[in-house]
Amino acid sequence: EVQLVESGGGLVQPGRSLRLSCTASGFAFGDYAMGWVRQAPGKGLEWVSLIRRKAYGETTEYAASVRGRFSISRDNSKSIVYLQMNSLKTEDTAVYYCTREMHYYDSSGHHVADLYYSDYWGQGTLVSVSS
Amino acid sequence: SYELTQPPSVSVSPGQTASITCSGHSLGDKYVNWYQQKPGQSPVVVIYQDIKRPSGIPARFSGSNSGNRATLTISGTQAWDEADYYCQAWDGNTAVFGGGTKVTV
Numbered sequence: 001e002v003q004l005v006e007s008g009g010g011l012v013q014p015g016r017s018l019r020l021s022c023t024a025s026g027f028a029f030g031d032y033a034m035g036w037v038r039q040a041p042g043k044g045l046e047w048v049s050l051i052r053r054k055a056y057g058e059t060t061e062y063a064a065s066v067r068g069r070f071s072i073s074r075d076n077s078k079s080i081v082y083l084q085m086n087s088l089k090t091e092d093t094a095v096y097y098c099t100r101e102m103h104y105y106d107s108s109g110h111h112v113a114d115l116y117y118s119d120y121w122g123q124g125t126l127v128s129v130s131s
Numbered sequence: 132s133y134e135l136t137q138p139p140s141v142s143v144s145p146g147q148t149a150s151i152t153c154s155g156h157s158l159g160d161k162y163v164n165w166y167q168q169k170p171g172q173s174p175v176v177v178i179y180q181d182i183k184r185p186s187g188i189p190a191r192f193s194g195s196n197s198g199n200r201a202t203l204t205i206s207g208t209q210a211w212d213e214a215d216y217y218c219q220a221w222d223g224n225t226a227v228f229g230g231g232t233k234v235t236v
Contacts, residue, residue, distance in 0.1 A: 037174075037228075045166070045174065045217050047226040061224045064132060097173060104162060104180045115221050117164040117179035124173060 002026040002120045004098045009125030012088055020083040022098030022122055029079035030054055033101035033116055036072065036083050038094035039124075046094070050101060050116070051081060066092075088129045095124040133222035135229035142235045149205040151232045153218030156199060163201040164219040165194060167212075168231075174217065178203060210236050 008020040022034070033056070036048040049072040050061045060072050071084040081098060099118035103111045136154045143149040153163060163181050166174040176185055178194035181201065191206040201220075205212055213236045218229040 044215075044231040045168075045219075045228040047219070047228060050226070063225060102179075112162070112180070114224070115162055116226075117176055117219070118166070118174070119176055119179075119185065121173040121175070 002100065004100065004120055004122035006096065006098045006122045006125035009096065009127045011128045011130065013131050014088060014090055014129055016088055017084070017086045018088060018127060020085065020096055020125060020127070022081045024079045024081070024100070027100070030076040034074060034081040035099040035101050035118060037097045037099055037118065039097070040094040048096070049083065085127070090129050093127060093129045095126050097124045098122040133227050135218055135220060135227055137218060137229040137232045139230070140233045140235065143205070143208045145210060145236055146207055149208045149212070149234055151203040151216050151234065153201040153203070153229050154199055155220065158199050158201055158220065159197045161220045161222070163194065163196050165203045166217045166219065167214045168217065169214045205234070208236055212236055
């Protein structure tokens with residue numbers, strides 16, 4: 001059974017840092033891209049970041065709203081993906097979900113470009129940024 | 132930045148068909164995913180790559196995408212389909228979600 005368990009959320013002051021962790025189990029972690037999506041209280045989903053699997057160089061992508069402040073990384077030996085959040089702002093307050101990212105496939109079973117959908121989600125961890 | 136627009140709400144009677152739209156510039160040139168989120172729960176993918184249904188998702192969920200609009204259709208809507216639905220697409224190397232549509236049955 002695929003499981004994604006986030007941890008590390010909490011209350012933090014503006015300008016401070018926080019690191020989220022997502023511990024994965026039930027699948028070959030190193031074979032998948034992983035991501036983070038957040039949801040502010042009472043609001044919609046916002047894509048945050050993606051880290052590709054080793055075969056794709058573990059390269060990373062970020063939403064414009066967090067680029068330069070957040071950093072995603074992974075430890076394949078421990079099946080953990082991290083989100084380092086620096087210079088936090090009040091607008092970063094949200095539930096942060098860890099996601100497993102699945103490639104699209106064409107009818108021949110080949111990857112379709114560098115595109116994904118989130119086939120598994122964690123339960124989320126709440127980050128509150130307030131003074 | 133790329134934007135996806137969804138109606139805030141859709142109301143449907145049980146057993147009827149609900150259509151949820153997602154609009155974006157040349158959206159038909161991109162693949163669209165759809166997620167269902169019930170109160171207090173994590174999202175679940177119901178349609179990916181425009182038209183594909185993950186295993187375990189009922190066949191009453193279907194998708195289409197053409198021109199500037201993608202549509203999630205729920206045929207024979209059930210009470211437990213009541214939820215928020217979000218479309219998602221990739222614009223270059225970043226993903227974008229629509230604002231979400233609350234479906235009331």
